[in-house]
Every structure is written in C-alpha cells, then in structure tokens.
Amino acid sequence: MKKALIMLGCVLGLHTFSFAQEIPVKGFAVMEPGFEFQPYEFTRHAVGNDEIQIEIMYCGICHSDLHEARQDWMEEHYPLVPGHEIAGRVVKVGKNVTKFEVGDFAGVGCIVNSCHTCDECNHNREQYCPKMVSTYNSVDYYHDGEITQGGYSNTIVVSQDYALRIPDGADMKRVAPLLCAGITTYSPIRFAGVKSGDRVGIAGFGGLGHMAVQYAVALGAKVTVFDITEEKRDDALRMGAVRYVNVNRPEELEGLNGMFDFILSTIPAPYDMSMYLRMLDFGGQFGIVGVPAFKEIPNLTLDQFIWNGGRKVFGSMIGGIRETQEMLDYSVAHGIYPEVEIIKADAAIIGEAYQNVLDGKVKFRYVIDMSTIK
Template sequence: MVEGKISPIHGWAAMKAEGPVEPWSYVPRPLGPNDVEIQIQFCGICGSDLHTIDSGWGPTTYPAIVGHEIIGKVITKGEKVSNLDIGQTVGVGAQVFACLQKDCKACSIDMDPHCPKGVFTYNAKYSDGENAQGGYAEAVRVDANYVIPIPSNIEPQYAASLMCAGVTVFTPMIHNGVKKGDRVGVVGIGGLGHLALQYARALGCEVTAFSSSDNKKEECFKLGATRFINIKKEDDLAKAEKSLDHLFITSNARSNDYTQFSRWMDLRGKICLLALPENKIELNPGSLILGSVYFGGSLIGGINDLKSALEFASKHNIKPVIEKLPMEKVNEGIQRVRDGKVRYRVVLEN
C-alpha cells in the first residue's frame, strides 16, 4: 500500500442477502479538498452491519462493504483540511457526510444524522452518485468533518465500539436529561447494553440491568448495574413495577409486544428505543397514557455528540468488552454475532 495512493481499496463485501462477505475491491471517489483518507487498523462489527448484509431494513445495494466503527490513521488529506495531521489516530462512525449548514434545520441543532443531504457510512450514495463503502477494508475516504480524533488514553481497539455503540447509548441519555440520582434501566445486555450500563453509572444513576437469564448477572454488576432483573422470573418483574425514570431498549425483544416496558416506568418516565426491529412492534397506547409514560427513539449521534461520548468515556474510563479477530476472519466474527455468542463486541484488526 502506497501512502496517499490507495487505488483500488481492498475489502470484504456482501454480495447478496444473508450470504458471507467476500474479498472485493473498488476504486474510491476522488479525494476532495475537505476529504481525508484513513488506513484502517480496527473496525467493530455492529448489529446494523448484519441487518444491511441481509437487506433486513430494506434493499441493500450490493456489493456492500459494511462496518462503521472505524479506527485508523490519517494517511492523506485534502488541501483544506487543517485540523487533522498525517499519522493521527482517528475514528469514523455511522455517518460520513452532512451539509452542516446553518439553514439546515437538522444540522443547525446538532442533529446532523437527520440532514436531508446526509450520507451514512455504507449502503448510501453521495450526491455525485458514488456509493459509500465502510470499514471491513484496508482504507476509507470520508469528509474531514466526520473524522474524529481519538483521545490519547483510549486504546484504538477499544475506541472502535465507541464510534457507534458508545455514542448511540450516550446521546439519548444526555438529550433526555439523564442526571445523577435518576433510576435508569437497560434492556438487553449486549453490544450496546453493556456500554449503556457504564455510561449511566458514570452519570451517577441507579442502574437496573434487564436480561432473560442470570448468566450475565455478575458481569452486569461489574459493568455498573446496581440492580439486576431476570425478566423470566415473576418475582423479579414484580420488583420492576414503576421503578424507573428512564429505560433504554438496546436489543430487539423476544416478543413484539412492547407494552410490558411501560409497566416498569414511574410517572412521566421515558422509554427510548435504540434497537430497530425488522418487524412492527405492538404497543397498547393505554399503557402510556394512563401512566403518563413517553415512548420514543434515538438514531445515532451527530458530530458533537460523538466528540462528547469519546470525551466522557476518556474521563470515566468507559471501555467496551471486546473479542478481537483478524480482518480475514470477518465471517467468523459475523457468525458469532448472529449466534449471540459475543461478549460483547467483535473488533476486526488489519
């Protein structure tokens, strides 16, 4: 690989729904004056990657290189990029472009993931018609605004999962006003959930972990939970009634009936959906109205949210639990995620 001259870029692409990813190369879009090219060192595997590989959220444009928890070093940059240095360790999350203009409603309020001109890291198109390709590869080219410096005290392999999973759980906590002393619940102790426990605890909250078995109970306490509820045990569920101010749903529930969650909320409690099921969910509106419970969702986080999530993790030593695999074993990593065997994020290494 010649510095600044990576053409084509080699990676691992999904060629069809539910198939393995395969070696594939593409010619990247020309390096613009505001672009940066990154030599990828690490890339996390996210549940969103699997939904995209499988066309679970709608048609995927194949070939598709997924992966949006990218960590690497800047190897070349456009002439207008002054805030990043060659050789600097940086990260890229789930978005690679937005207009960032003051007259854009979304961008003007730091909600750039909702920008009409926004481009996600993969399975998306730039305005020039070029496809965006992700991090299961040796390199990537993106707009410099979406290249985030990594704090020096966060090791690169651990920073990867913070670029999506970390910011996804931290952003709604901040924007929903989670504060010290609040009672916070986390459903699903997996890739997102184990980080949500850490962020909530660092915010000074009383944290309840909800899981369908006891096999993660001790780990939950180590990660920051102050209480553990096994949702398969009636005695445990009775203790959860009206016990929470905030609830973050970080994994798809085994049942499509989401009414159960409202029973755990105190008056004016807020439920935030972070996992995106491929099927419709069921929800009894009476359970929300009678308890004055709010039900909403959160996408990812904008540029400023991502910077804040990294700074907060740096200050409070928040670190994902990872399993590291070489990039060429990407299909093994994907299968481990499919089988639910990972504790708690797979990170691929070039």
C-alpha cells in the same frame, strides 16, 4: 473519457489535464443477503481538498451490520461492505484540511456527509439531515451518487468535518465501537437528563447495553439490567449495576411497575414494549435505540399510552458529529470502553462472528483487526 483526455494530453505534449487518481481498496463484502463474506477489491474517490484518508486499523461489528447484510430493513446495494465503527491513522490530507495532520489518529462513525444547510445540520443533528450520507450502503449525493462502502476495508476517505479526533492515549483496540455503540447510548442518556440517584433500567445487555450501563453508572444512576440469559448477570454487576433481571424468570419481574425514572431499550429483537412502559414512574421516560428487523417490529397501541399516562416515549438515532466527539472525549477521559474480542480480517472468520452475534454468543463486541488483511 478521462483516459482519452490524458492520452490526448500526452500526444500533444500538454500539461493542462490533471486528474486525481481513485484509491484502490481491499475489503470484505457480502454479494447477496446473508453472512457469506468474500474478499472484495474496489476503489474510493480521490482525497478532496477538505478530505482526509484514514488507514483503518480496527473496525467493530455492530448488530445493525447484521440487519443490513440480511436486508432486514430496506433494499440494500450489493456488493455490500459493512462497518461504521472505524478507528485508524491519517495517511493523507487535502490542501484545505485544518483539523487533522498526517499521523493523527482519527475515527469514522455512522455518518460521512450531510447537506450542511438544513435546520438539523445547523443544530448539530446531522444524523437527521434529509440528505445524510451513511458510512456504507448509502447514496453519496456529494460524490456523483456513488454507493458508500464501509470499514471492513483497509482505508477510507472522508470529509474532515465528519471525522472524529481520537484523543491521545486512547485504547485503539477498543475505541472503534464507541463511534456507534458509544454514541447511540450516550446521546439518549444525555437527552433524558440522567443524573445521580436516578433509577435507570437498561433493556438488553449486548454491545449497546453494556455501554449504556457504563455511562449511566458513571453519572451516578442506580442501574437495573434486563436480559434473557443468566450468562451476563455477573458482568452486569461487575460493571456497576445494582440489579440484574432475567426476564425469562417471572418472579424477577414482580414489583417493578412504577419503579424507574428512565428505561433505555437496546433490544434488536421482538419484545414486549408495554412491560417496560408499565415499569416507569409518573413522568418517567422510555428511550428506544434498538431496531429489530422490520417484519418483527414491536409496537405500543394507543390504549397503552392512555392507560400509562404521564410517561414519555422517544426514539434516538446515534448522535451528531459534535456530540459524538464529546462522547469520545468523555469516554476516553473516564476509561469507558466496550469489552471486545479481536478477530482477524478474514472472510470466514467475519461470517462466523456474525452468526455468533445473532446467536448471542459474544460478550460484548467483535472488533476486526484490519491490519491483518491479506
């Protein structure tokens, strides 16, 4: 229809019709469940009046990207371009944009839109909006139902209200994972009210866990790290943990029941949740952010809540836009960043990185240098 109208306008010598052009994009996608990436060219909608276009410089690989690529959680839309840890430079702004200018550094996290009117949106909890739009693999209710595609690509278009301002002086190579791994751990730590002197346990010491350790240590907590390998013990202590527990060594678990004020689980695989519940002191809190594949979801039974009365369990999903900006500003100001390994924007390399994440062979976050895309 658009082409027909444009041709008609040309024939009649009219200038009535004006259609914004879609934006060509290069990226990497999986075409079916698995880790086999392919170069993939697609288009994004034109920059709207309240939107900005970001040239993507770096995009992190999150463990949730693996779950999405393998269809561990829900039915996916293929081709699937993952990536919700995005950092880059603004190259175009809509006519009503006031928050960004061309040349600014900006980021995109896990959310690219929401309804703006529900109770969750009105309280800056857009991540729980019933019509929240995820950065990829999501129906975009506000753009004709198109399926969103993520940051394993060279450019993205997003509303100014869902873009994050990257502070001056930020380490661009390491800032992208803050927009998921950072906020996913910062938010529950703040919600739990962690303060100086608190006894905090971090279960799982990967991409999320090593961020949680840094935030808790920065707040003055006494942090214990739980993981399944010896390879990360020195790293945990270097980041400020006072103790490292290898859960595969039963002797290291002795005497820990009732010892913690707060435990945050970042574990993306099956595990014994009741073990951590027992480690809480009376009134202690157990926060959960790690989500394994649905077929492997661990659980707590009703009797375990009763026998461990007075302990609180809550879940947390990323954070709203305002809190994400707060986290970003705090992290850069305090020098809190993920430890990353930069990889080239290449389909085979990305697939190999996915397998390494699955096998626990990365410390701690892969980041794709999207400027190397060909």
